[in-house]
Amino acid sequence: MENDRELLKGSTDSLLLALLTEQAMYGYQLVKELERRSQGYFQFREGTLYPALHRLEKDGLIAGKWQPSPVGKDRRYYAITDTGRTFLHARLAQWTGFSKAVSRVLVPSGA
């Protein structure tokens, strides 16, 4: 996750939506959870995360709601929508297809 800037493009949405299928979360939480699940690999920057969330909300894939926090600033919790779930399923299939195609070229074991 140092130089994967370009690799990450196209997967950000899927990663965020995947986490939100289980429960609504707020931005900061998503970053921490993403880091935990990927065993430290993903460490999203604010400049990546928030614009992405705004994009997803604008496109109707997630819905945000402000909630007070007991420990700091108000949080904006995002929940995935039905459209978001459909979108995610398509993306997962796309990711599978893509990574298989890459593997076929990079590791031509079946040659």
Next chain:
Amino acid sequence: MENDRELLKGSTDSLLLALLTEQAMYGYQLVKELERRSQGYFQFREGTLYPALHRLEKDGLIAGKWQPSPVGKDRRYYAITDTGRTFLHARLAQWTGFSKAVSRVLVPSGA
């Protein structure tokens, strides 16, 4: 390979370099070979391919050489350099790490 525009970012170089480890090839040939190996998945556009090759050459990862063609316009054959091989190895490791991290989040089977 319709909407994978963003997914492709970060993998283009690896795909091209991987093909060139076996033999020198020219642009048009790389496109066809990539399509064949990925079983039709990758169909690089000229606007993706040529700028990528020029980038790789400028960075010293590949070296180009004009050769006459028996059937059409002259071809520019590219060979991978030692720097290119080293770079590719690093990229392959990066790709493996990245795709595993994505899988861990998208398919949390070991949860």
Next chain:
DNA sequence: ATACCACATCTCGCCTAGCTAGGTAAGTAA
């Protein structure tokens, strides 16, 4: 009070890189 840190969100501007849509040009075939 002042300083500092963790939490929490936002945005401007930069940069990379894929693609559209055009162009050039050689050879072959109808």
Next chain:
DNA sequence: TTACTTACCTAGCTAGGCGAGATGTGGTAT
């Protein structure tokens, strides 16, 4: 001539990650 395949090139558009900075709350330490 027209048209298709091979073969290369590029300007301009666009998407999206990220650095850096701003804003604000609340707790703890000095």
